[in-house]
Amino acid sequence: MSAAVRLADAGGLEAATLPRVAEELNVTAMSLYRHVGTKHELLQLMMDAASELGEPASDSAxxxxxxxxxxxxxxxxxxxxxxxxxxxxxxxxxxxxxxxxxxxxxxxxxxxxxxxxxxxxxxxxxxxxxxxxxxxxxxxxxxxxxxxxxQSESEREYGAALFALVDAERFPQVAAMLASEALAAExxxxxxxxxxxxxxxxxxxxxxxxxxxxxxxx
Incomplete structure (x- = not known):
């Protein structure tokens, strides 16, 4: 599964197709199908293989x-x-x-x-x-x-633009939120x-x- 994981790491989920994996392994697609029958099965195996790096050895909490x-x-x-x-x-x-x-x-x-x-x-x-x-x-x-x-800059721009448009009488809670510091955090x-x-x-x-x-x- 390391080949499929490498493809996904480099090009996203859509890059890890069965034909591409077969090409990466230098085998025919038909020979790979004998081991991995469907794209769904491939994805499940990939997800488990990728989770190995995130698996902690121990917890100190x-x-x-x-x-x-x-x-x-x-x-x-x-x-x-x-x-x-x-x-x-x-x-x-x-x-x-x-x-x-x-x-x-x-x-x-x-x-x-x-x-x-x-x-x-x-x-x-x-x-x-x-x-x-x-x-x-x-x-x-x-x-x-x-x-x-x-993200903070994007949220501040969004908040300022929306505040200028929102009718406080119609949307009082949203207006109050926009007037607060909720979208100003760093x-x-x-x-x-x-x-x-x-x-x-x-x-x-x-x-x-x-x-x-x-x-x-x-």
Whole structure:
């Protein structure tokens, strides 16, 4: 799968076709089809192979919240390093060894919480979905900005333009938001997660914190 991953890293998801992979491996397409029958199967294998680099050797975090926060940030970093990974359609539950390793690591952070297995699975499903969608949204926003323009600059321009157009009587809440400093925050440092991602992550962890507290005996 390393050949397919290299193609996707270089040219995006659409570059990793079965014929291109066969050409990269210097084999015929028919011989490759004996091992990988469909494009969907190829994508699933690629996604698992690409997840190996993001798989952590160990966690140094203290407490379930910090551990789960680091789990989410590491997953975000993997998606940012390989933008094509979150673009792979999800048609089934994780099944590859590296994807299972991510799942196991997430469960490990929740051992001390007292949550049921159903609650743990729900929490990781919610969190992983949030990370994936945040990474995809970040990609789309970057594609829509002018070259070299920072996200904070783009948001300030958007806020100023919309504020001049919005009727405060018709849209009072939107007008109040635009008049606030919500769109004026600075971009995070190099290599740091996007501020919208970090803020959303804390809201999810706050909710999970309340569920953990309710699950513990008096």
């Amino acid at each position: 203290t407490g379930w919240r910090e551990g789960l926060r680091q789990w989410a940030v590491d997953l975000w970093s993997l998606y940012r390093k390989r933008p094509w990974v979150p673009q792979v359609p999800i048609n089934r539950a994780p099944s590859g060894p590296h994807q299972i390793a991510w799942l196991d690591r997430g469960f490990e952070q929740l051992v001390s919480t007292g949550l049921s297995w159903d609650e743990k699975l729900t929490a990781l499903t919610l969190l992983s979905g949030f990370v994936r969608q945040s990474a995809l949204l970040q990609q789309e926003l970057e594609e829509g900005r002018e070259a070299g323009q920072a 971009d995070p440092g190099e290599g740091e997660p996007a501020r919208d991602f970090s803020a959303g992550l804390e809201i999810i962890l706050d909710g999970l914190d309340a569920r953990v507290a309710a699950a513990r005996p008096e």
